[in-house]
Amino acid sequence: MTFQLLDGRQAAAHAADVQALHAEVYAGLPDARYEPDARFADRFGVQLRQPGFVLAEARSGGYLVGCAAGMPLRPSTSWWRDLTAPLPEQDTTEYPGRTFALAELLVRASWRRQGIGRSLHDLILGSRREERATLVVPPAAIAAQGAFAHWGWRRVARTRSYGTDAPASDVLVAALPMNR
Numbered sequence: 001m002t003f004q005l006l007d008g009r010q011a012a013a014h015a016a017d018v019q020a021l022h023a024e025v026y027a028g029l030p031d032a033r034y035e036p037d038a039r040f041a042d043r044f045g046v047q048l049r050q051p052g053f054v055l056a057e058a059r060s061g062g063y064l065v066g067c068a069a070g071m072p073l074r075p076s077t078s079w080w081r082d083l084t085a086p087l088p089e090q091d092t093t094e095y096p097g098r099t100f101a102l103a104e105l106l107v108r109a110s111w112r113r114q115g116i117g118r119s120l121h122d123l124i125l126g127s128r129r130e131e132r133a134t135l136v137v138p139p140a141a142i143a144a145q146g147a148f149a150h151w152g153w154r155r156v157a158r159t160r161s162y163g164t165d166a167p168a169s170d171v172l173v174a175a176l177p178m179n180r
């Protein structure tokens with residue numbers, strides 16, 4: 001297994017691999033309504049052009065088996081809007097260096113429970129200099145919920161992540177650096 005970190009320009013050349021990985025993983029989730037493949041492709045294409053975007057890949061013989069992706073939140077971010085209960089302003093004010101958003105963590109089903117997810121998580125977050133990290137995870141993603149609780153994340157809010165019929169999701173936060 002080889003692990004590597006890519007910036008947005010490098011990741012653009014791997015977008016088709018990431019989209020195929022995303023499609024396979026989300027086809028296997030119990031509630032896959034919250035993001036159609038085409039919307040993921042559009043979103044990923046926008047995200048990888050954002051300043052500070054980073055992609056962590058796990059490959060076996062060149063085959064993409066898992067990835068993590070994220071970017072710093074911008075001061076104008078909408079990340080903390082549309083919560084079921086508003087958070088205090090001091091928790092949602094963004095400034096350069098405050099928050100890294102972990103937008104994706106995906107491992108193909110047949111490669112799970114071998115530590116690949118954790119390695120990707122640690123690789124992408126270990127490179128960060130922000131004060132904290134945040135992510136959104138649907139309650140139906142049982143393995144991810146278990147993993148993030150195990151890895152020191154805590155739920156701070158609930159939101160509706162994609163579209164009006166999407167299930168409510170949990171917003172998690174972890175302090176950086178992660179000391180383990």
Ligand SMILES: CC(C)(COP(=O)(O)OP(=O)(O)OC[C@H]1O[C@@H](n2cnc3c(N)ncnc32)[C@H](O)[C@@H]1OP(=O)(O)O)[C@@H](O)C(=O)NCCC(=O)NCCS
Nearest residue numbers: 105106107112113114115116117118141143144146147150
């Ligand atoms: C979450 C995910 C990336 C974990 O990948 P992985 O390679 O299996 O991760 P690891 O092997 O490093 O760790 C697995 C951990 O997940 C948790 N986990 C896995 N399956 C679980 C389950 N069915 N119930 C509860 N916890 C589970 C455990 O904490 C486990 O740690 P352990 O093996 O030490 O007990 C993978 O399950 C996945 O791709 N899920 C679908 C996509 C997704 O929901 N991504 C997150 C959205 S933000």
